[in-house]
């Protein structure tokens with residue numbers, strides 16, 4: 001059995017990470033609206049979602065004359081080195097992955113984003129230890145998905161409903177689960193369904 005996981009908002013608490021990462025800028029007294037606006041320009045408009053800290057800094061540098069880019073880059077290196085990344089994944093995530101490895105299931109992490117930052121998330125959280133493959137895509141996931149042979153019994157776990165629907169067309173027999181860590185909790189940890197797809201907000205509810 002193959003299980004394909006997404007990284008951001010699925011296994012990784014991206015919102016919390018982003019908040020901690022942007023503290024580097026806030027500690028340098030850069031205003032929130034400048035940080036967010038330059039983030040949107042760099043990441044969403046220009047890079048198609050592939051975030052790069054250095055490029056974000058270059059954008060801020062253009063807006064703020066006294067911005068010390070070198071200090072920000074040092075701050076980034078220290079953040080990566082000193083932060084305990086285990087807080088960005090759910091407590092039971094590693095337990096779940098360990099179990100899947102033991103069962104002999106193949107684990108693939110398929111993520112869209114910037115090469116350096118995704119690799120940092122993958123390695124510093126300890127996720128790297130459990131995955132057979134780690135694939136980073138730039139624009140969309142189709143190039144990688146097209147190379148895969150997936151069928152009945154395999155799983156595709158992702159927070160984005162649109163990516164699930166697109167992938168469903170390629171692999172109609174695969175089981176799709178929408179795992180979105182930001183999704184509101186339902187009373188009694190119930191599982192909801194979105195367009196026929198199981199929707200959960202914790203790996204604890206992923207019954208594989």
Ligand SMILES: [Mg+2]
Nearest residue numbers: 006008009159
């Ligand atoms: Mg995601």
